[in-house]
Amino acid sequence: MEVLKIATAGSVDDGKSTLIGRLLYDTKSLTSDKLEAIEKKSKQRGYDYLDFSLATDGLVAEREQGITIDVAHIYFSTQTKSYIIADTPGHVEYTRNMVTGASTSQAAIILIDARKGVIEQTNRHFFINNLLRVKDIIVAVNKMDLVDFSEEKYNTIKASFEALMAKRDYQEQRITFIPVSALKGDNVVNKSENMPWFKGQTLLEHLEVLKSDDIYNTGTPRFPVQYVVRPKTEEFHDFRGYAGKVYGGDLSVGDTVVALPSQTKSKIKEIFSYNELYETASRRSSVTITLEDDINVSRGDMLVKENDLPKIEKQFTATISWMDSQKLTNGSKYILQHGVNKVLAKVDQVNHKINPDYSGVDITTDTLGMNDIASVTFKLNKPIFFDAFKDHRTNGSFILIDTQSNNTVGAGFIQ
Amino acid sequence: MKGDTSTINPLENEAIYIIREVAAQFEKPVLLFSGGKDSITLVRLAQKAFYPAKIPFPLMHIDTGHNFPETIEFRDRLVKELGLELIVRNVQDSIDQGKVKEESGKYASRNSLQTTTLLDAIEEFKFDACIGGARRDEEKARAKERIFSVRDDFGQWDEKNQRPELFDMLNGQIELGQNVRVFPISNWTELDVWSYIEKENIEIPSIYFAHTRATFLRDGLIWSSDDVVYREDDEVVEDRVVRFRTVGDMSCTAAVLSEAADIATVVDEIRNSTISERGARIDDKRSEAAMEKRKQQGYF
Numbered sequence: 001m002e003v004l005k006i007a008t009a010g011s012v013d014d015g016k017s018t019l020i021g022r023l024l025y026d027t028k029s030l031t032s033d034k035l036e037a038i039e040k041k042s043k044q045r046g047y048d049y050l051d052f053s054l055a056t057d058g059l060v061a062e063r064e065q066g067i068t069i070d071v072a073h074i075y076f077s078t079q080t081k082s083y084i085i086a087d088t089p090g091h092v093e094y095t096r097n098m099v100t101g102a103s104t105s106q107a108a109i110i111l112i113d114a115r116k117g118v119i120e121q122t123n124r125h126f127f128i129n130n131l132l133r134v135k136d137i138i139v140a141v142n143k144m145d146l147v148d149f150s151e152e153k154y155n156t157i158k159a160s161f162e163a164l165m166a167k168r169d170y171q172e173q174r175i176t177f178i179p180v181s182a183l184k185g186d187n188v189v190n191k192s193e194n195m196p197w198f199k200g201q202t203l204l205e206h207l208e209v210l211k212s213d214d215i216y217n218t219g220t221p222r223f224p225v226q227y228v229v230r231p232k233t234e235e236f237h238d239f240r241g242y243a244g245k246v247y248g249g250d251l252s253v254g255d256t257v258v259a260l261p262s263q264t265k266s267k268i269k270e271i272f273s274y275n276e277l278y279e280t281a282s283r284r285s286s287v288t289i290t291l292e293d294d295i296n297v298s299r300g301d302m303l304v305k306e307n308d309l310p311k312i313e314k315q316f317t318a319t320i321s322w323m324d325s326q327k328l329t330n331g332s333k334y335i336l337q338h339g340v341n342k343v344l345a346k347v348d349q350v351n352h353k354i355n356p357d358y359s360g361v362d363i364t365t366d367t368l369g370m371n372d373i374a375s376v377t378f379k380l381n382k383p384i385f386f387d388a389f390k391d392h393r394t395n396g397s398f399i400l401i402d403t404q405s406n407n408t409v410g411a412g413f414i415q
Numbered sequence: 416m417k418g419d420t421s422t423i424n425p426l427e428n429e430a431i432y433i434i435r436e437v438a439a440q441f442e443k444p445v446l447l448f449s450g451g452k453d454s455i456t457l458v459r460l461a462q463k464a465f466y467p468a469k470i471p472f473p474l475m476h477i478d479t480g481h482n483f484p485e486t487i488e489f490r491d492r493l494v495k496e497l498g499l500e501l502i503v504r505n506v507q508d509s510i511d512q513g514k515v516k517e518e519s520g521k522y523a524s525r526n527s528l529q530t531t532t533l534l535d536a537i538e539e540f541k542f543d544a545c546i547g548g549a550r551r552d553e554e555k556a557r558a559k560e561r562i563f564s565v566r567d568d569f570g571q572w573d574e575k576n577q578r579p580e581l582f583d584m585l586n587g588q589i590e591l592g593q594n595v596r597v598f599p600i601s602n603w604t605e606l607d608v609w610s611y612i613e614k615e616n617i618e619i620p621s622i623y624f625a626h627t628r629a630t631f632l633r634d635g636l637i638w639s640s641d642d643v644v645y646r647e648d649d650e651v652v653e654d655r656v657v658r659f660r661t662v663g664d665m666s667c668t669a670a671v672l673s674e675a676a677d678i679a680t681v682v683d684e685i686r687n688s689t690i691s692e693r694g695a696r697i698d699d700k701r702s703e704a705a706m707e708k709r710k711q712q713g714y715f
Contacts, residue, residue: 231468282421
């Protein structure tokens with residue numbers, strides 16, 4: 001079974017919730033009691049159409065204001081795939097939610113209101129999904145019904161989005177444009193009869209044919225040790241297994257591995273998934289590995305292939321997405337969580353922050369506020385084993401934890 | 416020896432990763448066990464996560480006293496077979512101690528009373544992480560719940576101040592007195608759970624399968640006729656062939672008419688079903704915002 005996680009980004013009133021509701025409705029994923037509730041609510045509010053956005057807007061506060069304020073998860077499946085949509089708000093204050101949603105997604109839908117075209121927020125949505133290296137992007141030009149399904153209008157919007165693309169850092173990102181009407185159902189699941197000029201796939205058709213290689217970046221295998229399994233039973237008296245998830249590439253029995261930070265070498269003896277032995281641990285699977293030699297490995301250590309070492313350093317520069325109302329300043333100290341490893345980190349220097357108009361002109365500053373994205377240099381109390389984010393999405397990212405509140409206050413992408 | 420692990424369900428990989436993070440990051444975790452299919456699935460995932468070692472934390476059941484007898488019998492057998500530690504705390508004790516008041520009337524249920532018993536038990540054992548089987552697809556308020564969800568000293572959920580969860584990284588840093596609710600199968604749907612139970616050949620309580628039961632109708636739903644379920648005189652008891660899609664209290668869990676007597680037909684039924692799972696739970700129907708309110712107060 002394939003699972004595809006999708007992030008959505010759009011401004012308030014771009015019809016994001018409606019689009020998701022439409023996907024659910026046209027794939028027959030809405031159950032009769034949910035559909036009834038939507039019909040009832042739509043009628044109560046005096047609408048002459050079904051308000052599909054009611055299918056996703058969860059919390060009381062949101063229903064009152066009529067906007068989505070946090071990341072909500074929506075599930076549906078087809079014969080081919082299980083889909084998980086992270087519905088992230090497009091409102092200007094909520095960059096942090098968008099970064100969060102994009103971090104766990106392999107594809108993203110960016111919505112544009114056909115009447116408004118590319119606006120400042122579209123810039124932000126694209127920038128963030130590009131920064132986070134989401135591999136597949138769908139630009140859905142929505143509300144085509146309100147511009148008479150005009151091809152000319154669609155082409156103008158497409159051209160102005162393409163102008164943004166020229167500036168992007170991650171050029172390999174795959175971008176597909178689709179004109180849709182979420183409200184009327186054009187090109188979401190079913191082909192539009194109103195736009196015969198559009199020859200491309202519908203939104204769902206596009207998602208259905210995405211293959212694993214289209215959405216996952218391949219890299220080198222990294223195995224951060226989560227937990228040491230020591231049964232201490234008669235049958236498994238000397239068993240010492242390293243439990244964790246494999247990232248980036250595969251590891252096989254017989255591979256020579258290096259344990260970090262000790263740099264001790266050994267060979268993979270066994271790979272367990274529950275009580276079954278496997279030849280190879282594929283990327284993204286949770287396994288337990290035993291080694292030929294009795295070496296000292298504990299949580300936070302990492303097993304890697306011998307010719308493929310990550311960087312092992314106490315200082316680096318990263319792009320930071322700041323998520324807290326308390327500011328980050330030069331000299332601030334945080335707990336830095338890199339995978340399952342935790343170290344102490346000090347802000348050595350805030351280098352510059354990204355201009356919120358995404359003009360490419362950086363702003364010099366030494367403090368960061370909520371939703372700022374900036375380049376920051378850190379010093380650590382001990383080395384971590386990392387790759388650049390562009391080479392390894394998992395091993396190149398980290399979170400910052402406030403030492404007082406324990407909250408996750410920022411996310412980092414190592415340069 | 417098998418080939419590679421690429422065919423393993425990605426949701427299983429994710430859940431095992433989360434359960435291992437709990438064992439590694441917390442001092443005193445517990446798995447909240449209700450005897451329902453979701454918590455039974457959690458037990459299997461925990462077994463997988465630590466094999467060949469035993470599950471390194473106990474199970475805890477908050478017993479309302481209104482459970483289906485089949486569930487309790489199943490619970491005790493499972494715990495014995497797997498050699499697990501089980502803690503049981505009773506809602507009846509909280510009632511006897513005057514901490515909560517039994518509801519009365521037509522829709523009386525002990526469902527919301529569980530919260531007090533749960534919070535007391537967390538304090539009694541100083542649990543810092545409680546693993547639960549809640550899924551985001553069950554209900555709209557749950558769709559926004561984090562995988563690691565921090566609760567304050569009063570067990571309260573502050574939905575506006577949740578920690579962002581990026582990539583696979585789970586932040587389990589808490590202060591003394593706080594605890595974390597952990598939801599390893601957050602991203603599973605009802606169908607995912609059923610398919611997994613079928614594929615893994617996991618045993619579940621008999622009430623999930625079609626059986627003949629003394630029942631009565633109210634509000635278009637089918638209720639068990641039992642001492643703990645309130646029934647009006649004009650609500651007629653009849654034998655019906657039914658099964659349950661969720662296993663909660665008898666007083667708030669309705670049955671569905673079904674002939675599905677084995678796991679394969681149940682999976683088929685779910686796949687073709689048009690009523691969502693919680694449609695048969697009266698506790699959510701009380702108001703549209705019911706779940707959100709109960710969660711803020713510390714309900715699981």
